[in-house]
Amino acid sequence: MSFENLGLRPEILAGIAAEGYTIPTPIQEQAIPVILAGKDILAGAQTGTGKTAAFTLTLLQYLSTTHLNPRGKAPRALVLAPTRELAAQVAESIRNYGKGLGIRSTVIFGGVGMMPQIQRLQKGVEIVVGTPGRLLDLVGQQKLDLSQIEVLILDEADRMLDMGFIHDIRKIIRLVPPKRQTLFFSATYSREIKALSDTILFKPERVEVARENTAAENVDQTVYHVPKSVKRDALSHLITDGKWEQVLVFTKTKHGANRLAQQLNRDGITATAIHGNKSQSARTRALEDFKDNKVCALVATDIAARGLDIDRLSYVVNYELPHVAEDYVHRIGRTGRAGASGEAISLVCPDETKLLHAIERLLKKDIPVSKIEGMSHAPRVEVLPIMPHLRGDDSRGARKPFAAKGRGSRAGGNSGSYRSGGGGRSSSEDGYRSGGRDSSEGGYRSGGRSSEGGYRSGGRSNPNASSRGTSNGGGQGRRSSARV
Numbered sequence: 001m002s003f004e005n006l007g008l009r010p011e012i013l014a015g016i017a018a019e020g021y022t023i024p025t026p027i028q029e030q031a032i033p034v035i036l037a038g039k040d041i042l043a044g045a046q047t048g049t050g051k052t053a054a055f056t057l058t059l060l061q062y063l064s065t066t067h068l069n070p071r072g073k074a075p076r077a078l079v080l081a082p083t084r085e086l087a088a089q090v091a092e093s094i095r096n097y098g099k100g101l102g103i104r105s106t107v108i109f110g111g112v113g114m115m116p117q118i119q120r121l122q123k124g125v126e127i128v129v130g131t132p133g134r135l136l137d138l139v140g141q142q143k144l145d146l147s148q149i150e151v152l153i154l155d156e157a158d159r160m161l162d163m164g165f166i167h168d169i170r171k172i173i174r175l176v177p178p179k180r181q182t183l184f185f186s187a188t189y190s191r192e193i194k195a196l197s198d199t200i201l202f203k204p205e206r207v208e209v210a211r212e213n214t215a216a217e218n219v220d221q222t223v224y225h226v227p228k229s230v231k232r233d234a235l236s237h238l239i240t241d242g243k244w245e246q247v248l249v250f251t252k253t254k255h256g257a258n259r260l261a262q263q264l265n266r267d268g269i270t271a272t273a274i275h276g277n278k279s280q281s282a283r284t285r286a287l288e289d290f291k292d293n294k295v296c297a298l299v300a301t302d303i304a305a306r307g308l309d310i311d312r313l314s315y316v317v318n319y320e321l322p323h324v325a326e327d328y329v330h331r332i333g334r335t336g337r338a339g340a341s342g343e344a345i346s347l348v349c350p351d352e353t354k355l356l357h358a359i360e361r362l363l364k365k366d367i368p369v370s371k372i373e374g375m376s377h378a379p380r381v382e383v384l385p386i387m388p389h390l391r392g393d394d395s396r397g398a399r400k401p402f403a404a405k406g407r408g409s410r411a412g413g414n415s416g417s418y419r420s421g422g423g424g425r426s427s428s429e430d431g432y433r434s435g436g437r438d439s440s441e442g443g444y445r446s447g448g449r450s451s452e453g454g455y456r457s458g459g460r461s462n463p464n465a466s467s468r469g470t471s472n473g474g475g476q477g478r479r480s481s482a483r484v
């Protein structure tokens with residue numbers, strides 16, 4: 001399957017080529033034709049599968065080919081996302097893929113001034129991407145009119161529910177027209193997700209590319225059992241010894257993230273922290289510095305890292321295991337994106353054994369345990385400045401207490417499977433179909449779960465159903481009768 005066969009228009013195909021994508025990912029292959037046909041979609045797709053392009057490309061195609069009823073300044077499409085970072089990334093994808101199409105879009109989230117967002121809305125946009133809270137604020141101030149929305153997209157719906165956005169989402173649903181196309185993306189399928197999707201989707205097509213709660217299978221997972229007191233040494237050692245150029249490190253708390261970033265810097269490893277207590281500009285800067293390779297380690301909490309898309313990120317480290325096992329899957333999904341390979345390493349201390357077991361239960365498999373040699377090394381003694389004589393020869397940087405067993409450096413050698421050029425691996429080596437990774441062994445599994453309680457439709461009572469019919473028989477293909 002090629003992008004040309006999916007029914008996308010030449011301008012959009014040019015945008016895809018400019019991104020360097022050669023073949024559609026499985027979610028794109030399955031979802032794009034359905035979306036272009038104007039249907040609602042219930043997509044089970046984890047981050048990293050190429051889902052953003054699946055809904056962005058089709059949205060751009062729809063908006064750029066339908067001008068049946070110009071609607072002034074009110075936006076025609078709304079994308080809801082759980083975090084600012086994800087919203088910003090989606091908005092960036094829209095800008096990138098939509099170059100030359102003349103479609104105006106904007107991104108709205110909290111934590112930054114409202115005025116620029118209001119000014120942008122007043123100029124008129126076709127697409128608004130945003131997090132629910134700030135969107136509702138702006139609606140409340142009558143700065144945002146959602147009454148002309150034709151396409152509503154929920155990205156990472158499960159994350160939005162986890163973050164307590166259910167009421168905001170329901171409010172937003174009441175503000176958008178019942179006649180619309182709704183695209184619903186969620187990595188997992190819980191009772192809550194089913195309840196929400198049942199009420200907002202109309203006869204959705206189910207599309208699924210990865211089992212729920214399943215870690216991407218192209219991510220190598222390893223556990224190192226280490227006492228809490230030597231975690232930091234272990235991490236510094238892994239980074240320096242493995243010559244890692246970029247690693248995303250997860251901590252449980254914001255304070256822990258700050259402290260670890262400082263400690264890594266003291267160890268000679270450039271590091272910065274990203275979490276919810278930082279201002280939006282600090283978060284943006286931290287992410288940019290990391291993406292630009294100005295810092296080696298980005299230390300993050302779960303919320304801040306949600307949805308982060310970092311090209312060719314090879315290493316994710318769980319400095320502390322998450323309390324919620326599902327977060328492990330989301331964390332390690334930052335690497336191994338779009339078919340590239342990656343490594344996820346967990347430093348597990350005795351206190352965390354229960355959390356590890358919960359994760360393994362979720363994954364339905366044990367994570368291989370490996371050893372960092374030299375574990376007899378005494379834990380680092382944090383020396384207070386008041387006792388400089390105790391500092392001894394603890395010369396950071398020079399010490400190499402551990403030697404990772406059997407883990408070669410992957411620095412820089414990892415590239416995306418679907419992308420051509422620039423990655424160091426030719427597409428023939430690692431493409432989904434060319435590289436010996438057929439869909440039956442890959443993380444991007446298609447279909448096959450309709451009867452297993454996966455993305456099931458039916459049994460719904462859709463308040464929109466009666467008003468949405470497809471009565472006019474179309475002529476314009478998608479949405480012609482129902483939406484315009």
Ligand code: AMP
Binds near residue numbers: 020024047338419
């Ligand atoms: P997402 O699942 O939307 O977060 O996307 C994951 C990553 O895959 C992003 O870095 C995209 O740029 C990349 N990507 C999306 N579609 C393709 C494709 N067809 N070929 C190569 N890379 C892609």
